[in-house]
Amino acid sequence: MDVLIYLIPVALVLGLLGLAGFLWSLKAGQYDDLEGAKYRILQDDDLPDGDARESTGEDRAAGR
Numbered sequence: 407m408d409v410l411i412y413l414i415p416v417a418l419v420l421g422l423l424g425l426a427g428f429l430w431s432l433k434a435g436q437y438d439d440l441e442g443a444k445y446r447i448l449q450d451d452d453l454p455d456g457d458a459r460e461s462t463g464e465d466r467a468a469g470r
Contacts, residue, residue, distance in 0.1 A: 431437070
């Protein structure tokens with residue numbers, strides 16, 4: 407039972423740290439645009455700017 411003297415404050419501190427992290431993420435805008443992520447993943451921005459050529463799997467396999 408003596409260990410509870412240490413465990414309860416540690417649990418409270420960890421809970422407060424988690425709450426502070428969550429509130430910080432809300433304030434930083436982490437949850438503002440939940441819909442945009444599903445559209446951004448579909449955008450192909452692997453090609454460098456100015457390279458309008460479409461590369462196919464055959465081109466990559468041939469080393470082009």
